[in-house]
Amino acid sequence: MRIAAGTPEAMLLVAKNLSRTFRGGGMLRRGGDVRALNDVSFNLAENQTLGIVGESGSGKSTLLRVILRLTPYDSGNLAFDGAEVASLTGTALKDLRRRVQPVFQDPYATFNPRFSIGSSIGLGFELLGEHRRQDVREEVRRLLDDVGLDPDLERALPHELSGGQRQRAAIARALAVRPDLLLLDEPTSALDVSVQAQVLNLFKDLRRRYGFSLILVTHDLPVVGFMCEHLLVMKSGEVVERGATATVIGNPVSEYTRTLIDSAPEVSGTKTQPVARP
Amino acid sequence: MTDPGQAAERLLEVEGLTIVLRHRRRPPAAIARDVSLHVNAGEIVGLIGESGSGKTMTAKSLIGLLPDRMEVVSGGVRFRGRDLLDGGDPGRVRGRDIALIPQDALHALNPVKTIGWQVGEPLKVHGGWRQRRIATVVGDLLERVHIPDARRRAGDYPHQFSGGMQQRALTAMALSMEPPLILADEPTTALDVTIQAEIIDLIGELRDATGASFLFISHDLALVSSFCDRIYVMYAGEIVESGTTDAIFNHTRHPYTRALIGAAPRLAGNPERLPTIPGRIPRPHEEIRGCRFRERCPEAGAACGEAPRLETAGGNHAYRCWYA
Amino acid sequence: MIRRLNWRRYGLVVVTLPVVAMVFLAAALAPFIAPYDPFELDVLMMLQGPGADHLLGTDELGRDILSRVIHASRVSIVVGLVAVAIGATGGTLIGVLAAHFGGAVDSVLMRFMEIVFCFPAILLAVILMANLGTSVLNAMLAIGIIFIPGFARLTRAVAQTVQRQSFLEAAICLGMGPVRLITREILPNVIGPVLVEAAVAFSYAVLLESALSFLGLGAQPPEPSWGNMINTGRGFIDQAPWISLAPGAALFVTVFSFNLLGDGLRDVLDPKLHD
Numbered sequence: 001m002r003i004a005a006g007t008p009e010a011m012l013l014v015a016k017n018l019s020r021t022f023r024g025g026g027m028l029r030r031g032g033d034v035r036a037l038n039d040v041s042f043n044l045a046e047n048q049t050l051g052i053v054g055e056s057g058s059g060k061s062t063l064l065r066v067i068l069r070l071t072p073y074d075s076g077n078l079a080f081d082g083a084e085v086a087s088l089t090g091t092a093l094k095d096l097r098r099r100v101q102p103v104f105q106d107p108y109a110t111f112n113p114r115f116s117i118g119s120s121i122g123l124g125f126e127l128l129g130e131h132r133r134q135d136v137r138e139e140v141r142r143l144l145d146d147v148g149l150d151p152d153l154e155r156a157l158p159h160e161l162s163g164g165q166r167q168r169a170a171i172a173r174a175l176a177v178r179p180d181l182l183l184l185d186e187p188t189s190a191l192d193v194s195v196q197a198q199v200l201n202l203f204k205d206l207r208r209r210y211g212f213s214l215i216l217v218t219h220d221l222p223v224v225g226f227m228c229e230h231l232l233v234m235k236s237g238e239v240v241e242r243g244a245t246a247t248v249i250g251n252p253v254s255e256y257t258r259t260l261i262d263s264a265p266e267v268s269g270t271k272t273q274p275v276a277r278p
Numbered sequence: 279m280t281d282p283g284q285a286a287e288r289l290l291e292v293e294g295l296t297i298v299l300r301h302r303r304r305p306p307a308a309i310a311r312d313v314s315l316h317v318n319a320g321e322i323v324g325l326i327g328e329s330g331s332g333k334t335m336t337a338k339s340l341i342g343l344l345p346d347r348m349e350v351v352s353g354g355v356r357f358r359g360r361d362l363l364d365g366g367d368p369g370r371v372r373g374r375d376i377a378l379i380p381q382d383a384l385h386a387l388n389p390v391k392t393i394g395w396q397v398g399e400p401l402k403v404h405g406g407w408r409q410r411r412i413a414t415v416v417g418d419l420l421e422r423v424h425i426p427d428a429r430r431r432a433g434d435y436p437h438q439f440s441g442g443m444q445q446r447a448l449t450a451m452a453l454s455m456e457p458p459l460i461l462a463d464e465p466t467t468a469l470d471v472t473i474q475a476e477i478i479d480l481i482g483e484l485r486d487a488t489g490a491s492f493l494f495i496s497h498d499l500a501l502v503s504s505f506c507d508r509i510y511v512m513y514a515g516e517i518v519e520s521g522t523t524d525a526i527f528n529h530t531r532h533p534y535t536r537a538l539i540g541a542a543p544r545l546a547g548n549p550e551r552l553p554t555i556p557g558r559i560p561r562p563h564e565e566i567r568g569c570r571f572r573e574r575c576p577e578a579g580a581a582c583g584e585a586p587r588l589e590t591a592g593g594n595h596a597y598r599c600w601y602a
Numbered sequence: 603m604i605r606r607l608n609w610r611r612y613g614l615v616v617v618t619l620p621v622v623a624m625v626f627l628a629a630a631l632a633p634f635i636a637p638y639d640p641f642e643l644d645v646l647m648m649l650q651g652p653g654a655d656h657l658l659g660t661d662e663l664g665r666d667i668l669s670r671v672i673h674a675s676r677v678s679i680v681v682g683l684v685a686v687a688i689g690a691t692g693g694t695l696i697g698v699l700a701a702h703f704g705g706a707v708d709s710v711l712m713r714f715m716e717i718v719f720c721f722p723a724i725l726l727a728v729i730l731m732a733n734l735g736t737s738v739l740n741a742m743l744a745i746g747i748i749f750i751p752g753f754a755r756l757t758r759a760v761a762q763t764v765q766r767q768s769f770l771e772a773a774i775c776l777g778m779g780p781v782r783l784i785t786r787e788i789l790p791n792v793i794g795p796v797l798v799e800a801a802v803a804f805s806y807a808v809l810l811e812s813a814l815s816f817l818g819l820g821a822q823p824p825e826p827s828w829g830n831m832i833n834t835g836r837g838f839i840d841q842a843p844w845i846s847l848a849p850g851a852a853l854f855v856t857v858f859s860f861n862l863l864g865d866g867l868r869d870v871l872d873p874k875l876h877d
């Protein structure tokens with residue numbers, strides 16, 4: 001991996017041997033503990049894009065939630081801009097909150113149903129506390145315009161928007177606080193191909209304009225092929241392969257990555273039945 | 279309407295199907311307009327299009343499951359030559375002759391009944407079988423869709439199954455009466471690629487083993503192109519292009535199909551920006567003069583103010599566009 | 603523009619609201635609409651049946667039943683409102699805190715609620731009143747406390763589903779602190795179900811107050827309340843059944859309409875019935 005050669009100081013995010021186990025053993029649970037993350041290590045430099053793929057339950061979302069500090073990790077290290085995420089408190093934690101922003105998969109649950117889109121997007125500005133009330137409204141309208149939505153949609157309630165519009169609005173909310181790192185959890189898997197293309201292009205445009213790093217979780221390999229320079233393949237909580245996207249896809253080393261690539265259907269005129277796992 | 283050189287049995291034949299949604303304050307809106315399609319015995323046919331183009335409602339109308347204010351106002355549906363719309367009760371064919379794997383697996387299963395009970399339900403309704411015999415068959419069915427340890431897991435409740443397993447259980451349910459035609463409505467949308475591949479494999483397997491036919495609904499072109507024999511492309515309630523998979527993808531005629539294919543990212547060799555389709559799909563009640571794709575069409579010209587008819591380009595390939 | 607009413611959604615509320623409004627009005631305007639002074643004795647008119655002078659008859663001391671029923675609605679309404687306010691506020695607070703902080707906070711709070719919940723409501727009220735003394739004020743307090751676990755369970759369940767939604771996590775990631783998280787993101791989403799529960803709880807409060815008064819633990823005679831009127835009527839059930847029947851009917855109508863109002867609110871707040 002090219003980025004591994006860089007000095008740790010230039011890294012935005014450094015994960016070393018991260019592990020997270022969910023304790024089972026409730027009355028109705030059978031299996032017991034779930035090792036959602038097992039010795040996960042990777043680096044992310046500033047202004048880089050990293051795609052994470054892997055089967056359902058391989059710990060992709062858990063990894064994002066750990067980075068967002070929505071859930072703790074049990075062992076290993078995770079440094080954001082040189083500081084250990086687990087030990088952040090007070091203003092340092094506030095700083096992390098501002099600089100790392102998520103966009104979630106479910107376009108329905110991503111906005112509070114009781115508030116207008118504009119009010120939810122304005123929240124970020126209010127929490128930053130840098131703007132006066134009137135300015136917030138202006139900023140919100142500008143952001144909506146930036147993500148390709150009609151600024152008048154600020155007054156709309158979430159259920160009045162389509163899935164694609166809601167996902168755009170969610171991106172606007174995340175961008176309000178000017179993050180350095182955007183974490184996207186399956187941001188387009190609920191959308192049509194045509195809407196997906198618009199949203200993916202939007203990410204690229206916005207990245208060029210705002211210059212943030214990006215981690216994208218998906219089960220759709222072609223999306224990573226389009227969006228990300230680097231790729232991390234996960235299976236059962238472990239990293240099975242990582243490297244430049246083109247290299248990994250063109251020349252997969254691990255058996256599992258090969259299966260993934262073979263199972264991913266691609267647009268073509270010839271029937272190439274996707275290959276199932278043995 | 280016979281295809282020369284096609285000896286295969288015509289299983290399902292839909293002709294000029296128009297479905298409308300009645301509204302209290304507005305005139306009725308067409309959800310499907312003059313839809314014609316057919317499925318031959320042993321064929322896997324894809325039906326693709328953006329969200330809201332009417333794929334689900336078209337499928338539901340075939341087995342009489344349209345929601346409240348919707349109804350078929352014209353056209354015919356024949357199954358093995360028997361008229362399903364005139365012949366009275368379309369519910370009769372439901373499950374026995376034509377089965378539906380519904381779109382939303384996570385909401386389609388009853389959370390308080392076991393998987394086994396639900397999979398066996400059609401057998402009770404249609405077959406009037408004994409409990410013991412049903413249990414054996416249910417076990418076999420679940421095994422067939424590759425549920426590990428099927429006999430024991432039949433006693434599980436839906437929440438104990440993962441999303442992929444629930445989807446497979448629904449597939450098993452659809453298979454229980456061994457229907458010759460299965461309507462699969464986006465059966466893999468929520469699944470990751472490896473499980474998706476399993477379901478697709480299963481469909482191919484079933485076709486080979488039992489000769490069953492499938493109408494496979496999806497908005498994932500890549501997926502559909504990988505295993506369907508023929509494809510119908512639907513836009514705003516109309517079939518805009520149809521043909522063999524090869525014809526649709528390698529000899530694309532319709533601008534909408536072309537746009538859809540272009541919008542899907544590839545594993546490698548992607549352009550800097552993905553081509554997109556401007557605007558959005560029209561709502562059913564929006565009145566549009568001429569071609570329904572006109573406002574979004576990059577190739578629209580003077581003739582497009584007039585609605586194009588379905589033209590044939592030889593063989594099975596048909597399209598609905600003045601400039602194709 | 604006049605739109606046709608969506609009956610499936612608003613029907614029940616439209617029908618019950620007038621009845622509910624009438625009960626409130628009667629309570630508010632009692633001195634003006636009651637034909638007689640509810641405390642005025644008239645020994646010559648004892649145990650009169652319903653008639654032109656006294657529409658619902660008189661009791662054993664010759665007091666006008668209709669006037670007493672109207673005045674008694676005040677006790678019921680005030681007790682209902684205050685008790686529901688205590689129960690809803692306390693319960694919502696506990697439920698939301700339990701859901702938001704989870705873990706030990708959740709366990710401690712909810713175990714405590716379960717203990718309170720385990721006592722039969724009326725018994726708990728009796729125990730509380732035995733310690734606090736019998737008065738309307740204490741009745742309100744007792745009934746309010748009884749309501750807390752119900753509201754707590756309800757809001758905890760609703761808040762827990764809100765807690766799992768991604769908009770809440772998005773707010774956390776924007777740096778929102780726990781207080782604003784609760785007041786801005788969670789509370790607005792639990793208010794609906796709490797309102798529904800409040801209407802039903804109100805009817806239950808009216809019933810409980812009557813039961814307490816019936817047992818002599820609520821409003822003290824000569825202060826009229828539906829419960830103590832029914833109790834007095836007991837002794838005269840053969841000669842003058844109207845003494846018990848009139849407040850009984852008032853109680854029934856009030857309880858029933860508030861129950862229906864609760865169901866109606868549920869329809870109104872159900873997004874699936876939106877047009």
Ligand SMILES: Nc1ncnc2c1ncn2[C@@H]1O[C@H](COP(=O)(O)OP(=O)(O)OP(=O)(O)O)[C@@H](O)[C@H]1O
Nearest residue numbers: 022034035036055056057058059060061062063470
């Ligand atoms: N809060 C939790 N409590 C217990 N187990 C959990 C919890 N969250 C996740 N898990 C378990 O951890 C594992 C990893 O889950 P995670 O959601 O990270 O997977 P994923 O890779 O995002 O999968 P998907 O593609 O289906 O979203 C799974 O086995 C899951 O059941």
Ligand SMILES: Nc1ncnc2c1ncn2[C@@H]1O[C@H](COP(=O)(O)OP(=O)(O)OP(=O)(O)O)[C@@H](O)[C@H]1O
Nearest residue numbers: 299309328329330331332333334335336345497562
């Ligand atoms: N129950 C309903 N009542 C009224 N209109 C409906 C109902 N269900 C669907 N529609 C409308 O019918 C049209 C076609 O819907 P349909 O569900 O068939 O689309 P679809 O192609 O299956 O889309 P998707 O990919 O989102 O499933 C849409 O405009 C939709 O809004």
Ligand code: SF4
Nearest residue numbers: 569572575582599600
């Ligand atoms: S008929 Fe015209 S508008 Fe319609 S698809 Fe063809 S070129 Fe485009």
Ligand SMILES: [Mg+2]
Nearest residue numbers: 060061062185
């Ligand atoms: Mg996930």
Ligand SMILES: [Mg+2]
Nearest residue numbers: 333334381463
């Ligand atoms: Mg559908």
